[in-house]
Structure formats: structure tokens, C-alpha cells
Amino acid sequence: MPATAPVAVTGAEGFIGSHLVEALVAAGHQVRAMVQYNSFSSYGWLESLSEEVMSHVDVVLGDVRDPGSVQGLVTGTEAVYHLAALIAIPYSYRAPHSYVETNVTGTLNVLEAVRHLGIPRLVHTSTSETYGTAQTVPISEDHPINTQSPYAASKAGGDRLADSYHASFGVPVVTLRPFNTFGPRQSMRAVIPTVIGQVAAGERVITLGDLRPTRDFSYVADTVAAFLAVGTAPADAVVGRTFNSGTGEEISIGDLVSLIGKLMDADLDVRSDQERVRPAGSEVMRLVCDSSRLRAATGWAPAHTLETGLAHTVDFFRDPNNLARYKAGIYNV
Template sequence: MTGLAVVTGAEGFIGSHLVEALVRRGHRVRAMVLYNMYSSQGWLDTVDPGIREQVDVVFGDVRDPASVLRLVEGAEVVYHLAALGSIPYSYAAPRSFVDTNTIGTLHVLEAVRACRTPRLVHTSTSETYGTARTVPITEQHPLQAQSPYAASKIAADKLVESYHLSFEVPAVTLRPFNTFGPRQSARAVIPAVITQLAAGARQLRLGALAPTRDFTYVTDTAEAFVALGTAPASAVLGEQFNAGTGAEVAIGTLAADIARLMGRQADIVEDTQRLRPKDSEVMRLVCDASKLTQRTGWRPRQTRDEGLRKTIEWFCEPGNLARYRPGEYNQ
């Protein structure tokens, strides 16, 4: 399939890398950018002009059903990434997470149903599993909402499942584990570490250091989306797929690894401001992506160290670093 691909959340971290991957594969891309009065196209403002000119940007809002219906018309595949993703902000503004992540997904489902779009790739998250009860985590693992963010995503995933079973909407769900790379918000741990070290901090201020995560480089996550958008329908529709590497690392160890790669020395401290309520902190996430590999051939191409080196290089470019506020706690 190389027809019209629609991407929501296209101006964001993963969305902008997905847009690049789709254009390189010869797709026409229609990109929804959240309406704002500054005409900002987020990270799409920074992509290579040769790619940018292949992208038709449409300002809109997934909370508005009319804007989603207009967006989806004529699409061969819809990649739905638009969401609010910050767990701390979901404690402060839970209603906006339901409006964007859950109701927004309902609007996307209604639009693809009305337009008979041949495929919807919906974005879930490993946070829907909560702290792992068994590792590595397969798609059979129970879901547990340890934050309003996770709850809004579980609700969205279940709406997708229900529209597939009730109305035969041709949808598939990708459940990425933690993703990192250029353009990521500094609310995420890897940019938080790199930007503080790049600014010369002698003390790294982070959230909880003991939880473990499974980190995938962003171009690999983008390829997982493309794999589900282009696989034979019978291999993927109506199902959920994890994407991750299977490698587990504690946040404190990861921070020390990044400092080593950057040749910096810093004390790593837990900043109480960044700690989550005890039972809300997801303590362990490790991915079993064998289902995605078996059905589509996808596998991560970048090792964590290769990905970290590229990410460090990108963040250390002065023009890129200037977009961040090292040391400030970023929800």
C-alpha cells in the first residue's frame, strides 16, 4: 500500500519520524497538526524540505468529530498517534486525557467507519499493562491502569476492539514500549538526562531510579507502525501487537550509561518533585515482541547504545539543545 496515509499526532516525536518513514516509502501523507494560533507545525517544521513538501498538513483536533471526518476522507490507511502522553500531567488534568485519548479515538473510529477506510493503526502503550506480573510481557498480559493516562489508553484500546468486533472496522493496535530518540520531549527520562548533562549539571535530578523499562529507538518504532500498516490484512487486523526490544534496564543504570557515553560525571539523585504516587509507579516493563516479528518480520535494528549515541549527538547540537530547558522539571 503506497496510497494516501493519514497520520494524527504527526507533528509530535514519534509522529514526525513516522511521516518521514512513510514519505521515504513513497506514500502521500496527510498530516493532522493540532490547531494552534501560531501556525506551528511542531517537529514537521524541522524535517528535511524534500520530505516536508510531500506532506499535506491539515490543522485540526481529534476532540472535534468534524475535523477528523474531513481528515480521513480518501485515506488508504490511518495512523492514529495523537494523544496526551504525560503521566504526571494526567494526575493534574485527567479530563483532558479522556477527551483527547479516549473520545478522540472514538472520533477516529467513527470517521474510518463512515469513510470505509481500509485500515486503521491505533496507538496504545506498554503503560496499559501496569507493573509486569510475568516477563517478558506478551499481548496476553492483563491490563492495569496505574495512571489516568493508562486508563484513557485502555479505554481507547477497548473502543478499537469493540468497533472491530461490532462493525468490522479494519483496525489493528500497536502497543509500543518506551521509545527514545531525537525530538523527544524532556519530560521523558532520556532527554531529561542528556539535556541536564549537556548543560554541565554535576547533579542529575530524576524521578524514581529503580523502575525498569525496555527502550526502543524511534526509527524502529516508526517501522513497527509501517509494518502494521502494510502487512496482509489477515495477519494483523483485530489484534494487538507489542513493539520493544526485550532488553530491560533500570532508570538509574540507564542514566549512568548515558553519562559514560557522554564522558560526564554527575551524581544521580531522586528528585521528590518527580516521584509518582507509590502505587501509580509502574515498576517493571519488558517487551515480548515475538508476535509482531512472526506476523510482519519487524525487529528492532538499533542497539540501545547505537540509539543513545545518535540521540546524544542530536541533543548536543546547539540549535536542538536551545529548544529545551535543562534542569527545569518538565511535565
């Protein structure tokens, strides 16, 4: 394979995917970016990247649920970063079958393509939601898997396939399991853009679900750095292994809202909407990351505090052109 072989990214049009594409280009890579086929020929958040960045990106409209699309995407690449997934937990209660098709079968298609084409490295994306509510803290990779939503179950299914393809066929896969990531371009189905977006749109009565759960929030640039770390580390340090990425610090949703209000100089009246509350047995009450395995294997460490990342995110949503891309006045499932 030539030294100039491109790297492939599935889910490239999304929040983390678009930031990863930017970072890969900045690191000197040509990127083959899969965007889910749509009749509008929309490239999602890739359309917000500069012409200079996009001159190094080959956008491929396709679908991870289709084996042919995936094979065409990864042929001749030196690494594949597999981020494509359905991720909204509330929508997984409504449409679980689609989550299995994308998150399980889609991952199978990527694994099969990487296996048969002999691609040197596959980075598979997991989620901290596969752990469920923390039984011990901080949560290491040895924590039991306890899937409390159809979304989490579908992601755990993809993880198990990745493990099995490494064990059975020697597929050079490494799994990254990010804890909650936030930053510019994130969907309003997540809590931080939901709050910041409502405030930026002039709202002071903020509607949310349960305020008690705690989360470990990582700024998107740090999560992307973790992807690059496991994608480029020596194979004997990472291949066949699963790594958590996170800060090791937790904050409750209620305290997070208070912090955002302070940063945005806004006195907020927070109200709970039952439509936004997960079913009782499905709510993950506590997530806090142990990323020591990743740090030891690659030297990765987060470079942003929660406050710094929130400030960058506030700046993004305060730009009227960015805010106009969102529907801040509705519940985004």
C-alpha cells in the first residue's frame, strides 16, 4: 500500500466525524469521508469546513448498511475510522430495529471489508452508555457491560463483533469508548447544546429531563485526539484492545446547567419535562471515566477543562449563522 494511501471515515458528516476529518487533514492525511446518502446531496457538517480542508477530502455518499458502499469506501486505505451510528437514545425507544441495522449490521459490514481487503488499522467507536449506571467508579474497561437502552445494546453488539473479528480473524481493530463528548456542531439531542442553544435563542426558562444524573464531559478536540492516538499508535500497543477516553471528572446535569448559566450571564429557570425523562430503568445515573489504559498506551491526555470547552461551545452557538441551523424551540429527539 502506498505511503500516501488515504484514511477513511464513516459518519464523517456528523459532530465528532467532521471534527475528526479536520484533524486528520491537519495531520497531513487525505481523507475519504463517507456521508450517508441523501437526496439533497447534503454533506452535513462537512459543508462548514474550509475550502482548504475540503480540498483534501473525497466525499463519498453511501451507507454503512450496504456492504458494497463500505467496500468501495475502504478499498486502498491505510486506516478506517468507523464513527457512523444512530446515537439518539430517546429515538432508540421508538425505532430499535433501525439501530440494529446501522450499529450492528453496519459495523459487521465494516469489519468484513477491513478483513477481506487487509486494511492495516480499524478504529471502532463504542460509547460509555454500554456500561450503564456505574457499579464502581471510576469506570475502567473491566467494568461490566450493562445496556439500559436499545441504543446502548446495539453499540455493545457492534463492540462484541469487533472483539470477535480480532479473535477469530486477526482483524487489526482497536475500540475507542468515549464518554460524553460536547462542543461546536453537536446535535441538540444532547444536553449541553440543548441548554446553550435555548439560552442563545433568548430563552431563560430551560426545559430538560432528569437533572440528577452525572456525566464525564470531554471537549470534542480531546475526543478527536484520542481517535488519532489509537489510530496511529504502534499496533502492539493498541490493536485488539478497548480504551476509554474521558476526563475522570463528573458533574450533575443540574450543576452543569448552573455553570452554563454563569458562563452565559443568564439567570435560568430550569423545569423538568416528562417527555424528556428516560424510562426509570433506562436512565444511566452515573458515568465517570478511568482513562488510565489509554494514557499508558498512547500518552493521550485531555487538554481542555470543562469550562474552556463550554466557552468555545457558547461562542459557536452565539453566532447567528450557527444557531440558525438548529431548532432550539422544540424537543429534538
